[in-house]
Amino acid sequence: MIYSADADIVPFLDGLTLSMQSYALANEIRLTFSTKIRKQLVNYQPYLLSQSLVQLICNIISLLPPKSAIKVRLSYNLHKQYLLVEVENTGINLILVNEICANTQYSFIGQPLPEGTLYRLLLPLQKQTPVQNQPEGAIKTTNDLPQFYKEIQKHLRSHFSQTEKLLATLEQSRPEEAAFMQKINTLIKVNLEDENFDTHALCKAMSLSRTQLFRRVKSLIRQAPATHIKNMRLQKAKELIETTDCTISEIAYKTGFQTLSHFTRIYKKQYGVLPSVFRQAKRPATNE
DSSP states (O other), rough: OOOEEEHHHHHHHHHHHHHHHHHHHHHHHHEEEEEEEEEEEEEEEEHHHHHHHHHHHHHHHHSSSSSSSSEEEEEEESSSEEEEEEEEEEESSSOGGGGGGTOSSSEEEEOOHHHHHHEEEEESSSSOOOOOOOOGGGGGOOSOOHHHHHHHHHHHHHHHHHHHHHHHHHHHHHHHHHHHHHHHHHHHHHTTTTTOOOHHHHHHHOOOHHHHHHHHHHHHSOOHHHHHHHHHHHHHHHHHHHHHOOOOOHHHHHOOOHHHHHHHHHHHHHHHEEEEEHHHHHHHHHOO
């Protein structure tokens, strides 16, 4: 069993950051820790907090361009009810990459910056259970959804499961190629709203010719780069339909489709269902 304890968090964060600096430097990333707090007792679980911070920082390092920086900071909130643990990166906005802190035991809140990203964790100064990710039991499962909606979900998932399985296999057998695809996916995600981000823009960002990019991506995920970009746009659109109240028009523009009619046509051709129908099927499940 992992126990929490009241302990001084300042040397803990300082030592954790120091221990990761050589790894960061090996990836040409500058990692620092700063705080004006000299000593602060707080109730936390060292194992879970260190695991969460190491995972977050490593995920950020793997996606940053060389010469970027990561700053870890510790401060109080306005009324000194919480400690703020902040992890800020420069170089690229990673806010759309949900995987960065998806599985951390402590929950970080992401915030986009003009030239980077800020991840923030609140630690209460009064003793209580630390804020953690919601247990699976707290999330509505597909068993609670109307049958029609479940069928649509199943149909949509089938379009992404094969690619996800291929990427999972790469992580085990060919980690360098997995890192290559992770970088491509990150570039696509951070440019989803840009309707002009296409295969040419991806080639330029990866410093590869069109032929080189096509051959490598095709061999790894069995899709052409243009198809992969389109599928990632559609996957994000599906997610927004499921989880937000944005209109279908807003979702179309947020995912880089030039017009609503173009988005609707591509969505219907790909999945056999209009996005508006998918939205209508979703509503009974969320507006009970």
